[in-house]
Amino acid sequence: MFSLFPALVSGSVADRSALRFGDRSLTYAELAASAGALAARLDGAARVAVWATPTLETAVGVVAALLAGVPAVPLNPRSGEAELGHIVGDSAPSLVLAAPGDVLPAPLGALERVDVTVDPGLAAGTKEEAPGGTAAPGSAAPGTVTDPGSPALVVYTSGTTGPPKGAVIPRRAIAATLDALADAWQWTGDDVLVHGLPLFHVHGLIIGVLGPLRRGGSVRHLGRFGAEGVARELDAGATMLFGVPTMYHRLAEAFDEHPGLAGALGRARLLVSGSAALPLHDHERIRAATGRGVVERYGMTETLMNTSVRADGEVRPGTVGVPLPGVGLRLVEEDGTTIAWYEADGTPAGAYDGESVGEIQVRGPNLFTGYLNRPDATAAAFSADGWFRTGDMAVLDPGGSVRIVGRKATDLIKSGGYKIGAGEIENALLEHPGVREAAVAGEPDADLGERVAAWIVPLDLREPPSAEELAGHVANRLAPHKRPRTVRFLAALPRNDMGKILKRELPRD
Structure with a gap:
């Protein structure tokens, strides 16, 4: 039996807060009921698009698709019509999930629309379990049926070198990454995460929403990121903050304007930054004001998370830590020579001198299965011996940490x-x-x-x-x-x- 959300399916934390967006929230029982009801409507669909606004409806829609075993395609609401048209044509979803009242652009006009209903009242009377461990009607029953290797999400790349490509993310990759991060960050069901990231990419959706749900914890999404909201949620008991460098820069700039912000950040158990390098001066300003360092991690759409500074490790600005459990990583020169790597026990080997530059190549259960409809691009993305070519250039520091120096291109x-x-x-x-x-x-x-x-x-x-x-x-x-x-x-x-x-x-x- 395989489930991405054991706590959601078992009902073990039914009364705990699962999701909160602004002043709207759902407990695990309420999420199971709303997502379970929607999942039943999606049964049999080949693929569904999700209009991924930063709302409760987006989270419920994605969870419902995952419970139903139907691959979901998150759509960036800020994408232009040409890009949306390409994604819709390439992924060919059966329908689009959206919040009631959302106005969808023309490229989505030909798709059947299903409004996501968030109704806490559906949870009434669904806590009983049917024989064999399957949840009762109206709850999260479909969550135990899908093969770990089957597609969970199709997430489109940024398209910097051509039209966006759809990376097919299997269920096992989501589970492997989230479980590896739980090990690295000591992430448990007692943690409460706050973030204000968009929900159409890996960081905001998979790590920021599905991560807490896999642990049986809670997420509080700000809707719109701001120093006041961050301080409010951390003061109200949130334990972790996810952001990108721009967000941490704004927080560092806001210390004088918001006197309580530094104390709130200092009370967080973990501050995590990703998607780009956090500048040294922002690292230093945040540490000086809060007494806490910012943990950086490294991942991408095709691989989910590859490395991270560990919660119990040293925060060293400019580095993204070590490979997560289960992830193989090596540095390779242009001629195919491997110059540095990690042994099976995590020990660095080769040229870990902080100077020898090579392309990061990775392998492990965290990888995508390929680009949708692009066998040529999929084949080109892997080395002859099966390692994914990230296109990122890095060195291994003498202490064994990965330090990224830029993109190969x-x-x-x-x-x-x-x-x-x-x-x-x-x-x-x-x-x-x-x-x-x-x-x-x-x-x-x-x-x-x-x-x-x-x-x-x-x-x-x-x-x-x-x-x-x-x-x-x-x-x-x-x-x-x-x-x-x-x-x-x-x-x-x-x-x-x-x-x-x-x-x-x-x-x-």
Whole structure:
């Protein structure tokens, strides 16, 4: 028997709060009833789309699809019509789940619509269990029927190198990742998570909503992220906070305006950041104000979570910890040579010197099964011996932690015979007192092959630090060959919904 949500199916924590979005909430019994009733309506569907607004209806809709054994396709409500049209055409859902009153765009107009009904009253009289351990009618009965290898979600990638591809996430990958994170973060049913992330991607939906439900814990979603909401929920007993670097930067900026914020963050058991590197100065400001470090982890759509700093480990800014239980990880050079890896017992081996750069490749039960309708792309994503090529470049520090230096396609700069990771230069620039934000990439250079270029958002746009000062700052902290040869100043860096810098949109002369 396999279930993603043992607590939901068994009724063992029926009266505990499961989900809260704003002032609306559901206990486990109420969630089981609402999701179970919807799951019965989805029975037999091949695939369903979910209009993934940050609402209780989205969470209930996804849980219902998982209980019914029907793959769900979360849709970003901020996507343009062309992108939505591609996703709908590619995934071919039978219907779309949405909250009552949601206005859906034209690409969804041809789909049958099912409004997600959230009715706490459905829970009345559903706590009895039928023979054989199956929940009574109207509750979460379908939750025990599906093979661990069957598709659970189809999550579309960002599409930075072409149309978005649908990564097929099996149920075993969700269970393996969430159980590995429970080990790394000492995550239990007593934890209460607060976050304000979108619900159409891995971090916000799988880790942020399904994670607490698998543990039998609680999630409080802010709807809209803000320092006041974070402080309120942590003061009211929440134990964990999930966010992306942009959110933690805003929290660090808000300490003076919200005097109680630092104390609230300091009372959290765990602060977790992901989706991009958290700048060193934000790490330091948060630790100085709260006495607590921010744990970073590393994952992606196709692999869910790969590594994390452990809750009982040392928080080292700039690193994303060690492989999670069950995850194999190695660093590979362009010619296919493996230069660093982890032994079966988790011991680092090879060139874990903090300098030798290679592509991260991973394998394990956390991986997707392939790209929907794209066998060519699926085959290209794996090495000949079955490791997934992440496209992320990293080094292993002497202590054994993974430190990501950038993307292979955009952040590995080959200059004057050196391989340089853009990420480490960005971190060095962010240590300069006159720099608010920084992005680094390579540009063609007749002499060097590529030169290091930097885009800087200064603290004071009227009086930015000079290019020479910034180049010297990097040379002193890293090495002369890593200094930026070109510096451009901007009022803001282009970013996506998750706060990741869109380097292809950076202005170039």
